[in-house]
Amino acid sequence: MLARDIMNKKVLSISPDHSVSHAARTMLExxxxxxxxxxxxxxLIGMLSEGDLLRRAELGLAAWDGTGRAGAKPEAFIKGHSWRVGDVMTQPVVTVDEDVPLGRVAELMAAKRIKRIPVMRGEEMVGIITRSDILRTIAASGPDVVAAGDEAVRRAVLARLCSDLGLDRGSIDVTIEHGNVNLWGEVNSETLREAARVAAETISGAGGVRNRLRIVGN
Structure with missing residues (x-):
């Protein structure tokens, strides 16, 4: 899935010459x-978020005595007192191309600690993705669908264990018994053992998963 597949195409934006109070009302409405x-x-020249408005003079949190001491820098004074959006907004803006995989969008949000990312086509903003869009995608997702039949499920689980977790095909095996998936073999940690269980559970058609993997040395 790519950024363009889940982005909101109707993007509300604001001018840098608008007032901060107008921007706040717009966000609320x-x-x-x-x-x-x-x-x-x-x-696109910037982003204005709730976080940019948390140290405003209106809240009594942006006092500055002109000394330039730590915590009272001129930049903080501007952000706390200016009425212009252009003075308060965050720059530069973190953006993604419309063809970027959704996983990369989520990685950027986590790494940059941001809640929204504009989606670009060249220099044109064509959409925006928020954390809510990511959550909706997760909520709508389901297990991978594989062909019916025990052998098809067995092969799908084995492929997932080897490709996603890097397990050695020679050290593990999968059997199906009465619709239940049995994981056999050895892994080198409890975390990897649990990851194998999760991987098996992502395969549609896999009933209960019985994790019989042993931890090497135990």
Whole structure:
């Protein structure tokens, strides 16, 4: 699945010359926690999020005495007091191309600690992906579907164990008994043993999973 497959194509954006209070009202009315900021040519130049508004003077958290001491820097004063979105927004913007795999989008969100990523086609913003979009994708997903029959399930489970977990085909085996998947062989850790169980459970048609894998040395 790619970024373009789940992105929201109707993107609400705001001008850097809009007021911070207008931006806050817009986010509340649209029930969103962030806005892309675009210039008068439609180019994406920043992002304004709830996080950018947490140290505003209106909240009594942005006092500055002009000394430039740690915690009271001019940059913080600007972000806390300016009425312009352009002064408060976050730059540069983390973006992804529309053909980027969804897994990479999720990795960026986790690594950058951000809740939304604009989706680009060249220099044009064509959509946006939020954490909620990722969650909806997870909620709608199900186990992999494989052909019916014990042997088909057995081969699918073996393939998953070897390809995803890197287990040695010579050290493991899978059998099917009364619709249940039995995992046999040896692994080198409890974590890998549990990962094997999870991998088997992702295969549609696999009934109960009996994890008979042994940990080497135990």
């Amino acid at each position: 649209a029930r969103i926690s962030g806005l892309p900021v675009s210039d008068d040519r439609g180019r």
